[in-house]
Amino acid sequence: MQFKNLFIGAFVGLFIINSVCAQDLSLDTAVRMGELPNGFRYFIKANTYPKNRAVLYLANKVGSILEEEKERGLAHFLEHMNFKGTTHFPKNELINYLEGAGVKFGADLNAYTSFDETVYQLPIPTDQPDLWKNGLQIMRDWASEAILDEQEFEKERGVILEEKRLQQNASGRMREKYLPALYNFSRYGERAPIGLEEVIAKADITRIRDFYKRWYRPDLQALIVVGDIDVAQVEQQIKALFGDLKMPAKAPDRPQYSIDLIDSLRYVQVKDKEFSSYQLEFFYKRKAAPVKDVAGFKGQLVRQLSNSLLASRFQEIARAGEPPYRGMSVSAGDFIDDITTLNVRVALRPDKLDAGFKAAWTELLRIQRHGFTADEFQDVKERLRTQLSLQLSEKDKIPSINFVEDYLQYFLQGTAFQAVEQEIALTTQLLDQITTQDIRQYLNDFLAAKDVVALVLGADDGIVLPSKQDLLNWQAEAAAMEIRPYVQQRDSLALFREKPIAGTVKKVQQHAAIGFTQWTLRNGVNIYAKATDFKNNEILFTGFSRGGASLYADADYYSAVNASTFVLNSGVGQLNANQLAQFLNAKAVQVRPYIADREEGISGASSAAALETALGLTHQYMASARLDTARFHIIMDRSKEAMRNRDADPKQVFADTVGNVLGGYHFRRQPTSVQTLGQIQADRVSHIFQERFANAGDFNFVFVGNFNLDSLKALTELYLGSLPATATREEAIDLNIRVPEGKIRKDLTLGAGDKGTVQLVYSGKYRYSMQNNIYLDALKTAVELRLMERLRKRESGVYSPSVQLTKAKHPLGFFAVVISFDCDPKREDELITAVREELAKIVQKGIVVEELSKFVAEEKRTVELQSTSNQFWLSYLKGQLEKQEPLSAWLSYPTLLDKTRVTALNKYVKKLPLLENEIIVTLTPANK
Structure with missing residues (x-):
């Protein structure tokens, strides 16, 4: 396989080292490859990670480079149309069917069109024979059985024009000007996959049908299947499904285009x-x-x-x-x-x-x-x-x-x-x-x-x-200058002059139900360790303590929340930043301290062999953090320079405005500026950081991964048990920063182009619980489905509306549904009205059974994957400890999910203040 973090891309220059012979590379024999009589190719490999899953790609050597002038944009348009109806899945049945099985459109089910290829992607469960059979049928339909319905074609024009609109920003405008020169004024410079607006808006249905018949054909296609499968069985299924694909009459040769180099x-x-x-x-x-x-x-x-x-x-x-x-x-x-x-x-x-x-x-x-x-x-x-x-x-x-x-x-x-x-x-x-x-x-x-x-x-x-x-x-x-060779200072480096004196374990508890061990060190540090075999050589950990920046006055706020940035750029203990980089070279270690609004902590990852280094580094950040004042001033100067022209970027002004409004214009929610940077003081940065990590006894640490429990216990005794501690236990202070209630609207008019941006926030108080969280998650899914149907499919006004959900327990139970989209600026109010109408329907008439079923199906599939992820268990255990929720609560989650009924869900949604609190921020170009 090709390791993305080792080798960048698939090509290499013509630089050849004479000592290497031109011996062909041996292909992986575990991959079953074949070509059907019609030219269709396939690649199949059994792989059980993740279990009961497979990934299917339908690759077509068909992209925008093949378009004639009057077809510019149709290759990408055709990709969209393959989701709008095929022989076995007419209209929108394909997406509905897969979402009902827990495969989400966009996040899982997707496709892309480039210059030279169009690729359809389908990750799918393999433990349901009917679902697997239909998954292969979908790939077969995409290969040759798109319906290309005229009504759906007309509706999709607006969606693609909205996708094209997303490129209307400074980077997009500049890219259009310089790409032809970068592509040496070749055909590639004239065939951006998104196409031309006039073609997208006016092309006749017959033109895209002709393009489909001409280029979607077996000699330009391949199916790739990798996952928890029986290779021989899948090969027979492919032969049966794709063997009857026909080449079009008088099929043209697929032309090959290239870029000629220019000597200038x-x-x-x-x-x-x-x-x-x-x-x-x-x-x-x-x-x-x-x-x-x-x-x-x-x-x-x-x-x-x-x-x-x-x-x-x-x-x-x-x-x-x-x-x-x-x-x-x-x-x-x-x-x-x-x-x-x-x-x-x-x-x-x-x-x-x-x-x-x-x-x-x-x-x-x-x-x-x-x-x-x-x-x-x-x-x-x-x-x-x-x-x-x-x-x-x-x-x-x-x-x-x-x-x-x-x-x-x-x-x-x-x-x-x-x-x-x-x-x-x-x-x-x-x-x-x-x-x-x-x-x-x-x-x-x-x-x-x-x-x-x-x-x-x-x-x-x-x-x-x-x-x-x-x-x-x-x-x-x-x-013309004299340039001397680079001189690198190399030192004999060590993280410690002397290793710390180990502490001891005071108390050990077993939590068999959820599979972790807890122990408390003599200095008060609490350790929660869950040993797993999800990865063979991965250990993740985090340590945290309540308090954070909330314990400091406003004048110290920006020094507190930015302190970790300066410390991370200063080195640690006796090592400066470059020495620390040299010391950590070739060690699979990452350790990062942080100070947030309501807590401070350290997050880390390492291999098994590097765990001692990771914990040693953790000890040093907590006990021997340093601030390099020269680096401090360099970072400050760079940060202030980066503020130049910030107000000229409409997207940045929009984001700053949203943050200001949602934070009630609180001092601590002000956007970064030269003024806020001016609040940061080197002496306060150093003092606050050291103070936040001075009391190890107030910290909880969570470890998840493939480690030996006894070895981990010994390492925590040495590097965490030796940290200074007191009996003080802090809590974060509620600074009463709240999202405003009521109806608020803020309209910004600035910038150029033809793209409007809208963000709507619906929020309120709620009682934090696992059941209520399930209800809110189901509500989010219903909102996503409704807005996709209304704003994209029916109105053709938005490419991809975003729906985000925030849930919090502290400092009070609070939720927010955040809806964002870009659109034609002339349609902002019309689409805002559409959002309000759909939310009102949900509150008044309720979420329907099909929406709840799709949520439950997707959530169950997500849970299957999460339960074998170190990152999930780290986040889960930390979150439960932070919120002071039962650590075993996860055991009841699948049951609660199964027992969720639409009647109870709608009763809960009706009680939410969903329509009472509405914040709208819009951005409209000044020329519009």
Whole structure:
């Protein structure tokens, strides 16, 4: 399989290392592959993670690149129409059927259209024969039996136009201007999958039917099935279902389009008033080939190592001081078609455009001339070996979706896929053959590319952006300088000068019903540990204490809630930030302290081997946190600079306004600004952080994962039991910050374009309980279904309305249903009225049985997956402890779910103040 965190993409440049022979990669023999007489292909693999689930992809080598001028947008339109009715599932029966089985449209059931392919995705349970049979039938219908009903076609136009409207922002407008140049003015630059508005709005139904008949055909299709299945049985089902697919008469050859390289530097400058930064980007382009042999695999590995080295170097530079630019990144990756690029991106300060660019370019030249140090290279190799070891340990717990993506790329591009063990073994073997000279040569070959695009992006605010000649002059000035090799300070590093003196366990309790052990250390720290085998080498943990920023005056609020950011960038104990990064290199550890409104805590994750390091780091953050004042001022300066042009971004102003209104304009709910940043004081940051973590006896820790209980107990005695503690037990203070009651509306008019944004919030008090939470969750599902039906399907006014539900027990029982959507600004009030009407129907006439059934079906399937997830159990146990709810409550959840009846549900919903409290915030472009 292809490891996404190891290898970026499926292509590699033509850089070939002579010591590697052109031996073809061996494909994973556990994958059943075949081709039917009609040309239809299939890939099948048995994989039991997750159990009783499979992922199905129908891949079509059909995308927007095949569209003629009058068809621009129809490939994507056709993807939509396949959900609007097929032979065996007419109208909307397909979505209704799957949602009734717990497969949710959008979240599970989905599809995408790109330049060269359209792919339909269906994750489906395998433990119900009828559901599985119908799942395969759906894939068969998508392949060749779309009804393409004219009435549904007309209704869907508006939905697609609303999807296109989502791109109407600063980034979208700028992208439309520079993409043709990036794509070398090829056909790809004229075939964005979303298409043209005039085609979407006016195309005749016959045009999309012709496109469907011409291109949806077996020789361009493949079915990929991975999951908890019988491979031989599925193969027979595929042969029976797809074997009779027919090729269209006089089927045209599928044309292959490509991008020709251009031997020149193209300069593109784009401004937008709503863009909030200043960026320079260089794209160095080269041709690529799919990875099919060992030489290509090695080249891909060289690229991965290069990217890791580049990222590490620039992170270290950023941690070490304050360069005159805001940020820099360099990385190689796939671009489009058979092009791969080296992308150099520099974020600049408007008052230091020239100095910032020359400083950044000097760092790139330093790498070009001198390469990387042996220590840097060794660090990257060690990290990669750790990743390989972790992946090998989890080889039987790889999610099915990971395999599906690999086989998809093989079908579309020819990229070889290997068995997990094969890929890891080959990577390990080749890793020892690659040298720093190979890395340097790879990057220098890229920088010598003749096809280069220089992209200059900025705010349209009067700042003069550099011209092409400016860039060339700045590059020349940097190149004329003497540039010395990079010097990296390497120290003998340790987390502790001396290990702490271990505490002891005072009390142990077993909670057999829910499968965890609890023990209390002598200093008062409470440990809750649930050992699992959900993953072979994963341990998650969190520690928390009540209080947080609520215990401090308003003047200290922003120092408190931002304190962890500064501490995390300062190092810990005797190690500064760069030393800590070196110490943690190749260790599978992540530990992050935080201070929130009502609690402070630490979250962490590690492998079994790195658990001691994770707990040692936890000890140090709680007992020996440090604040690097130089880093503090650097972060403050960068943050204030980032506030520049914030008010020019309508989306940001909208979000700030929503936060202000929902927070009742409380001081602590003000949007981030130069003024709020000015409240942050270094001495208060340091004092508050240390004070919040000074009393370990007020902390609860939860551990979930594959650990030995006795070993964990010993480690907690050493690193948590040794922490200082008192008998004080704090509670968070209720600051009376409330979402306002009553009816409130705030209309914003600013920005350009033709996109309106609406957010509605319906909230109120309620009594927190598991049963009431089920009722609220069912209500959320009903609202989602109603709004999807009304706003998208009937009104064709919204692409995808969002419905979010918030539930809280402290400081008081409170819920909020948040509804958001983008739309035609002229239809904002009409669609708001539609939302109100649907909510009124729910309250007055009630939720119907079908809506409750869909909620229960989806929730049951979700519970099946959650119950085998370390992250779920960590969140659940922490949440129950926070809310002071019974830890065994989960055992009753399935029963409560099954016993939920629509009559009781509607009785509960009627009592909610759902329609009494309404907050509406809208954003309308100024030109509208």
